[in-house]
Amino acid sequence: MNQKKVLFTIFGATGDLAQRKLYPSLFRLYRTGSLAESFAVIGTARRPWTDETYRDIVKETIAYLNPTEQEAVEFASHFYYQAHDVNDTHHYDTLKILANKLDEQYQLEGNLLFYLAMSPNFFGTIVSHLESQGMLSSDGYHRVIIEKPFGTDFETANKLNDEITSVFSENEIYRIDHYLGKEMIQNISAIRFANNIFESMWNNRYIDNIQITIAENLGVEDRGGYYDKSGALKDMVQNHILQVLSLLAMEPPVAFSEKEIRAEKIKALEAVRIYTPEEVKENFVRGQYDTGLLNQESYTGYRQEPGVDEESETETFVAGKFTIDNFRWSGVPFYVRTGKRLTEKGTRINIVFKQVPINLFKSEVGKKCEQPTLEPNILTIYIQPTEGFSLSLNGKEVGPSFDMLPIQMAYRNSTETMENTPEAYEKLLLDALNGDGTNFTHWHEVAQSWRIVDVIRQTWDENTPEFPNYPAGSMGPDAAFELLKKDGFKWIWTP
Numbered sequence: 001m002n003q004k005k006v007l008f009t010i011f012g013a014t015g016d017l018a019q020r021k022l023y024p025s026l027f028r029l030y031r032t033g034s035l036a037e038s039f040a041v042i043g044t045a046r047r048p049w050t051d052e053t054y055r056d057i058v059k060e061t062i063a064y065l066n067p068t069e070q071e072a073v074e075f076a077s078h079f080y081y082q083a084h085d086v087n088d089t090h091h092y093d094t095l096k097i098l099a100n101k102l103d104e105q106y107q108l109e110g111n112l113l114f115y116l117a118m119s120p121n122f123f124g125t126i127v128s129h130l131e132s133q134g135m136l137s138s139d140g141y142h143r144v145i146i147e148k149p150f151g152t153d154f155e156t157a158n159k160l161n162d163e164i165t166s167v168f169s170e171n172e173i174y175r176i177d178h179y180l181g182k183e184m185i186q187n188i189s190a191i192r193f194a195n196n197i198f199e200s201m202w203n204n205r206y207i208d209n210i211q212i213t214i215a216e217n218l219g220v221e222d223r224g225g226y227y228d229k230s231g232a233l234k235d236m237v238q239n240h241i242l243q244v245l246s247l248l249a250m251e252p253p254v255a256f257s258e259k260e261i262r263a264e265k266i267k268a269l270e271a272v273r274i275y276t277p278e279e280v281k282e283n284f285v286r287g288q289y290d291t292g293l294l295n296q297e298s299y300t301g302y303r304q305e306p307g308v309d310e311e312s313e314t315e316t317f318v319a320g321k322f323t324i325d326n327f328r329w330s331g332v333p334f335y336v337r338t339g340k341r342l343t344e345k346g347t348r349i350n351i352v353f354k355q356v357p358i359n360l361f362k363s364e365v366g367k368k369c370e371q372p373t374l375e376p377n378i379l380t381i382y383i384q385p386t387e388g389f390s391l392s393l394n395g396k397e398v399g400p401s402f403d404m405l406p407i408q409m410a411y412r413n414s415t416e417t418m419e420n421t422p423e424a425y426e427k428l429l430l431d432a433l434n435g436d437g438t439n440f441t442h443w444h445e446v447a448q449s450w451r452i453v454d455v456i457r458q459t460w461d462e463n464t465p466e467f468p469n470y471p472a473g474s475m476g477p478d479a480a481f482e483l484l485k486k487d488g489f490k491w492i493w494t495p
C-alpha cells in the first residue's frame, strides 16, 4: 500500500461536514493503510478546543465504524487543534509554526492539503492569507479542496475563482461535487464504454429521451435558513444534475484519464443550449411543497419550516428539459427533476430507447384487433439508495396469444458489497492525495454550468411563482408531468 505523507489542514474543523464526513473518511483511509504513520491533521475553527477535546470528538465521530480502542487512540493522536479566526492574519503565523513542527515530527516532506469545510464567503480570505503568511513555501505539493457551493451565479463564481487561482493553480484546486465520488456515478462510464450494445446505440438514432431524477423524501430539516437563500436550482441542478448529464452526454474520451475525461465533459456542457427567457418558460418548471400526507403521516409545508420565510418564493422542486445541440444528441430531450418532500428518496437515470419501426404483433392470431402496445426498452441506472442497473425488454407472454410482456433484467449491488466499498468522501480524499482531479469539477465546468442555470434563475426571478404548488409526499407539481406529456413522453419513475 502506497502510504501518503501529508499534512491536512481542515478549516471548519468543528463543523457538521468535518464531523460527519471527513473524520470517518480519514479513518477509513487509515484503516485501509493509505494513511499510516506519516500524516497529521490540523483542525481549525473558532471554538477554543484543546487537542484532547478535539481528539475525543474525532473518536466519537468514528465510533460507528467500530474501531478498537487502540486503533481509535492511535488514529486520533495524529489530530491537532488550533483555535483560529480565519480573518485574522496573525493566526496563520501560529498555524505555520505548528505546520512546520508537524512536518518535521511526521516526516511529511512538505506536502500540504488544505480542506476548506466552511462557508464559501471565507474561501478568498483563507487562500490569500495562506499565501501572504508564507504557508505555501514548503517543498512538497500544495493542494486545496473546496466545498460547494462554488459561487451563487457566474459572476460570484468567477470572482471566487480569480481569488483562488491567484494563489493556487487549476491543477492544485479540487472542487468537490460528492456525487462524482459515488460508485454508480462512476459506473456510468463503465456501462457506456465497456458495453458495445450500449455505446453503439448511445445517440439520437436509438435514444428517445434521457431522464435524471434526484428525489428526496426529506424536507429542509434544520437547513431552512441556508436552503431558503439557495433553492433546488442552485443546490442541485447547477452542480450534481449537470455533472451527471455531462457524464451521460460526453463523447468517449480517448483515454480514461483526468485530462481526457474533463475535456469531453466540458465539451458536452458547452453543447447544452443556453435558453432564452421564452425557452426557459417553456422548458423549466419550479415547485414548492405544501402540507401533505404520506403513509398516514402529515407533513408541514415549506413555508412553515423553521428558518424559512413565511412568504418564501424559493423553489424546493425543479423539473426541466435540457437540449444538447450537437450531432449525437440533437433532438433528444434530457429531462431532469429534483425536489424535496417527494414520495420516495432515490437517484435514478432512465435511458429510454426508441421503439422498433413497426409493431408486428397482434393480440390474437388471425383476428383483426387492437395491437398490444410495446413498451420502450429502458436502461435504468440506480444511484441511490439502491445501486445497480436494469434493462427492460419486451418478451412474449406465455399463452396462445402474442401479447407482449415487459421483462426486467436487473442487477443490484448487494448490501454487503456496498458496505465494503469506500464512501464518496473517502474516494475523493484519496484521489486528491493521489493528485487525480478526474472526479472533481474543473473551473470550465463550473463556469458553463452557471451560464446554463443563470438564465433560468433570472427568468424565474422576474415572475412571482404560484407557491406552494405540490403537496408534500407527491412527485412534484402537475406542470412537471405536463412538461413530458406535451412531447409525447412520461416520467418512467413514478413511485
Ligand code: NAD
Pocket (backbone or CB within 6 Å): 011, 012, 013, 014, 015, 016, 017, 018, 044, 045, 046, 047, 084, 085, 086, 087, 116, 117, 118, 119, 120, 147, 148, 149
Ligand atoms: P458548519 O456551519 O457546521 O461549520 C462551519 C465551520 O466553520 C465551523 O467549524 C465554524 O467554527 C467555522 N467557522 C465559521 N466562521 C469562522 C471564522 N470566522 N473563523 C474560523 N472558523 C469559522 O458548516 P458545514 O455544514 O460543516 O459546511 C461547511 C461547508 O461544506 C459549507 O461550504 C457547506 O456548504 C459545505 N457542505 C456541507 C455539507 C454537509 O453535509 N454539512 C454538504 C455539502 C457541502
